[in-house]
Amino acid sequence: MEELHESVPVGEELLPCKVCKRTFLLGVLKKHMVICQKAAAKKRRAFDSSRQRAEGTDIPTVKPLKPKFFNIK
Numbered sequence: 001m002e003e004l005h006e007s008v009p010v011g012e013e014l015l016p017c018k019v020c021k022r023t024f025l026l027g028v029l030k031k032h033m034v035i036c037q038k039a040a041a042k043k044r045r046a047f048d049s050s051r052q053r054a055e056g057t058d059i060p061t062v063k064p065l066k067p068k069f070f071n072i073k
Helices: 026-041 049-054
Strands: none
Touching: none
């Protein structure tokens, strides 16, 4: 597991990303910030676990509409 955490070269400083607060070398940070800003600007869709569970089965993935009740006076 230690091989995943490579050491920082001597004389190099890790700088934090302004968006996600992760630290990177200066050269890598410039490229990361462009990608990180795009990812942070995107709105994530709500995850529907019932739809994923239903994939590959004969369960319909479209939820049926509930009938609306009208008030008759």
